[in-house]
Amino acid sequence: MNNRWNKIIYKLWAPLYDRVFNAGAFARARVKALSGLDLKPGQRVLLVGAGTGADLPLLSGRGLLITAIDLSPEMLAEARAKVKAGEDITFLEMDAQNLRFGDEALDAVIANLIVSVVPDAERCLQEVVRVTSRGGSIVIFDKFAPNGRVSPVMKALRPLISLLGTDIGRDFNQLFLPHQDQVSIKEDQPLLMRGMYRKIVLMKQ
Template sequence: MELKAVGASYRRWAPVYDQTFGAITRAGRAKAVSHVNARQGKVLEVGVGTGLALRHYKDGVEVTGVDFSPEMLEKARAKVEEQRLSHVTELRRMDARALDFPDDTFDTVVAMYLVSVVPEPEKVVAEMARVCKPGGEVVIVNHFAREDGPLARLERGFAPFADLLGWHSDFPIERVLGSEDLEVVERRDFPPFGMFTFLRLRKRPAEALAEAV
């Protein structure tokens, strides 16, 4: 999707996102946040959206959130203020393809239901890896295309409507697995209907990266 289409889509979704897509994706969000809480440390949530996950982070986690949609960020900031979420240190508008943070900044970088929305997802994952500390983790929760079966046919049927839906229904997982900096340490499908995948990637230590070059 082009960035202009992403912005337009999420302007439409922002007023009703929490009650619609946000409700469907609750299980994956809970799984990701639970894992992040166990790790603690500095966390970057890329595609923070309306801030649905923010209140679930626990003490010991310092959260920075970024999103391209000002309408979504407005709702996230309202949640931070209303719920007095002191563990959320910053919310910023940002293009995920060019994260404005130094290398090796965060212990965990998480993206929930983002990679099938953004243009150039490979570049987004590369940026997530860049700002993650060596030995840290990149956590992705997303829907990925199935190769066969009824769900695969349904995904292909919805594919032409990506700009309207705000995401690619036929998005292949291979598009987020190409970074040499990252190794897969966990991959798990979960409800509803196994539609979504929890993907945990570890950034290789600096010495491992040097040996690979």
């Protein structure tokens, strides 16, 4: 996977995306993923790889200062269309592996279905941790290899699925290891597909 391919594939996904990943079980999983997030009016929230803004309705009406970044202008256009009158959300084309925010600039970062998509997941998580303030939360709803193990079937399917713009074989525990002194795992629970999709909430110390 690389940024160039992701831009092409998510341009194609843009008109269809919500019908698959913002409906049914996925929509219900999103509600669970964002439940319990203690956010107060005026807090700065970043949606990394915001896509079509499927998470935006779940955050609206709370007086949050929301910035949504994505590599794909077509996905961002879908997200803009979800903004309700009177809401002020900043949309920026930006690479999740190179966030143009200062250290600890955000109170919460929501990184749903992006860690499995960016070419360099280590770099993306490093950036997410860097921009989160101390005491701030990081929410990750995404798919990871269960127990870090890639079964023979997954191994066979992995290259084909990556052509669709996502990787089914990433190991969250490996990605987390370099950050364990800075960040603690507050919650890690299965959400979908026998735990392949998980809700992970991190807190920066």
